[in-house]
Amino acid sequence: MKWNLSIIAIGIAMTLWIVPQACGQTFTPMATDARIEKKIDSLLRLMTLEEKIGQMNQYNGSWDVTGPAPQSGGDAIKYQQIRKGEVGAMLNVLGVKNTREIQQLAVNNSRLGIPLLFGYDVIHGYQTMMPIPLGETASWDMQVLEKSARVAAVEATAAGVNWTFAPMMDVSRDARWGRVMEGAGEDPYLGAQAAVARVRGFQGPDLSLANTLAACAKHFAAYGFGEAAREYNTVEITENTLQNVVLPPFKAAAEAGVATFMNAFNEIGGVPATASTYLQRDLLKGAWGFQGFVVSDWGSIRELITHGVAADKREASRLAALGGSDMDMESSAYTTTLAQLVRDGNVPMAYVDDAARRILRVKFLLGLFDDPYRYCDEAREKQYVGAPEHVAIAREVGRKSIVLLKNEGQLLPLAKNAGSIAVIGALAADKDVPLGSWRGQAVTGSAVSLLEGIQAAVAPGVKVVYEPGYKLTTGLRSFVQDLTFAQDDGSGFKAAIKAAKNAEIVVMAIGEDCWQSGEARSQVDITLKGRQEELLREILKVNKRVVVVLMNGRPLAIPGVAEVSPAILEAWHLGSQAGNSIADVLFGDYNPAGKLPISFPRATGQAPIYYNRKSTGRPVNSENNVFWSHYTDAPNTPLYPFGYGLSYTNFQYSELKLSASEIYPSETLQVQVTLTNTGSRAGEEVAQLYVRDLVGSVTRPVKELKGFQKVLLRPGESRQLTFSLTTKDLAFFTGNREWAAEPGDFEVFVGGNSEETLKGAFKLN
Ligand code: BGC
DSSP: OOOOHHHHHHHHHHHHHTSTTOOSOOOOOOOOOHHHHHHHHHHHHHOOHHHHHHHTEEEEOOSOTTSSOOOSHHHHHHHHHHHTTOOOEEESOOSHHHHHHHHHIIIIISSSOOOOEEEEOOSSOSSSOOOOHHHHHTTOOHHHHHHHHHHHHHHHHHTTOOEEOOOBOOOOOOTTSGGGGGSOOSOHHHHHHHHHHHHHHHHOSOTTSTTOOBOEEEEETTGGGBGGGOTTOOBOOOHHHIIIIIHHHHHHHHHTTOSEEEEOSSEETTEEGGGOHIIIIIIIIIITOOOSEEEOOTTTTTHHHHHTSOSSHHHHHHHHHHHTOOBEESOOOHHHHHHHHHHTTSSOHHHHHHHHHHHHHHHHHTTTTTOTTTTOOHHHHHHHTTOHHHHHHHHHHHHHHOEEEEEGGGOOSOOTTOSEEEEESGGGGOSSGGGOSSOTTOOTTOSOOHHHHHHHHSOTTOEEEEEOOSOOEESOOOSSSOOEEOOOOSTTHHHHHHHHHHSSEEEEEEEOOGGGSSTTOOOSOOSOOTTHHHHHHHHHHHOSOEEEEEEOSSOOOOHHHHHHOSEEEEOOSOOTTHHHHHHHHHTTSSOOOOOOSSOBOSSGGGOSOOSSOBOOSOOSOTTSSSOSSSOSSSOSSOSBOTTOOBOSSOEEEEEEEESOSEEOTTOOEEEEEEEEEOSSSOEEEEEEEEEEESSOSSOOBSOEEEEEEEEEEOTTOEEEEEEEEOHHHHOEEOTTSSEEOOOEEEEEEEESSSSSEEEEEEEEO
16 A cells, blocks of 8 residues: 555545535546546557446446355356456445445456445435435435535445445426436426535545545436336427426536436437437437446336337447447346457447546546455444434435425424323334335334334323324335235224323324335326325324324325315335434424425325426416316416425515516516514424526526525524526526526515415516
């Protein structure tokens, strides 16, 4: 080891950076470095075609690496290929012992000793679980998102992982899709901010630090727009929506220096994303200048055959390589067919060189050539995986992710010395569901349940009675098994109703099992399963003081619950500290400030539903007849709109002022508003800025989020908030197929959600 100054400097930076609190620091986007490019040049000169293609090959680590290397079967072949330098990356090999063992195979045995990447889905935590990403986004606090990703990175890198397949930044407007839980909701602006915060958290200030890892912007692109929200389904999307809604988070991530992209399972306009030269070569590596590499999604190169654009593996390889997929995850397509394709002149050598260069670049930036075992440190693994300081952060992130949806008669917050509390609902005592469905290495059943959180929070002597009441799911709740919903015979109702009747206050948990959302968990019906609502109504007959705690991975269509319940907290699948975080809010130790990052529908049939919709030619019932854009059996409006969320205090918006009534393209418009805390508690509010472009070369949304600020105000305190708008904020993908702001009239809105706002107007000259 050469103890030169740069290593010492990195050491100092690392010590500082290992503390997750140190977020929001200067961040260096990924860029090409002349010294690294020279090293890659020399390496590429030494590499055979097979070795270059080897870098483009990624395998799943399915074998038990703790035993001796297997001598036969598929795993033995993988071992042999690693030794021959025909594998560039692994996924799902975890733990220092295992990653070291596999890394040694590559470094000690292959001709050039090129280290492997170890990828894993670190989605909202490695072992310490944070809230699901959709929930976390409800904090609208980018420092919180960064901090949460930082914790995940510290734990994952301590366990040998140097690449996470996150963040997912698929905008989705349809809660039937199970993977809405994994994204940042329905809005491209909020999605872009969240994507950048998470990339920063994972990658830190310098990829070469041993506790930072390569992030992955996925799924490129439009995977969240599958028809009828059915998983892996065909995507029919216009260029207008693709450009204005789907791509902004990806572009922001590329600009923030994300090291890798993952393409998507879906097709767009008849072309599977994995084979899309438009997305991967023209846009990403062309117009956006992305310098990292693109990995296929799991087996998505092979799936070009089932999509019906390739007759066999060879053709699938050719299309993917030409399309710009640099690394093949688990299709074994490149490794078996690409060399011959190059030799036959069907794939240019330059494409293979470029892909290998991009992959090597990430390995150099991660510092793997300086020390291939930099992520293999048992002491760090012991110290950081599940560290107590991470648990404390999970509690903080959890409570900031909670959204107060209703609080009639100020039922909340509860007194800690209430006489007695009945905690009702199978979900309330569940120690596993809060961990969510993409749960990394979380220990099964390790979450703090709502019941435990309440028991720990109340004053001594307060009676807490628990009754499960309803049944949620039965059967195997495994990752591979489809859920079966319990036939609830109502046998738990009686005891639950009795407990509710005898208690001063009822806290009832309802919602979804964690395996109801996530990958491959689309649903046609997003109302509450089973007899949960029926029990809630029965309980309300005997006790009106009921606080509903929702635990779910997606918006639910629950108009009945919303109508009858006096108080509702949206608590998502909140992670390892769920129960404590919820108790912090229930008993007022924390004043909730979350806002919905996605609309809640009144009925499943409203999906897709989103606030930034188009006007249509008939937005209102001006003729007072039936022929306008609406349903005859439900309103158009959502149950809870995007951006919505209450507090234990009240906020008032007043005095919306614009710095000018007209601006020129080079000018900045200042939008000012006075925000007052009119209640009697300190609280945070997320003030949101929206604009509407009244006339465009193509139709424009009725509102688009363009800024937000989260501010803490003391009771009675007023603060003037200032937002800035430039032409960059007003630009969109126009009828001329370019990004530009078009002159004309605009409306500007500021408020506490997307529906209740103050309104002003200005003109862009
Ligand atoms: C998912 C990806 C994930 C990959 C590897 C795929 O099924 O779509 O998001 O990263 O598996 O686990």
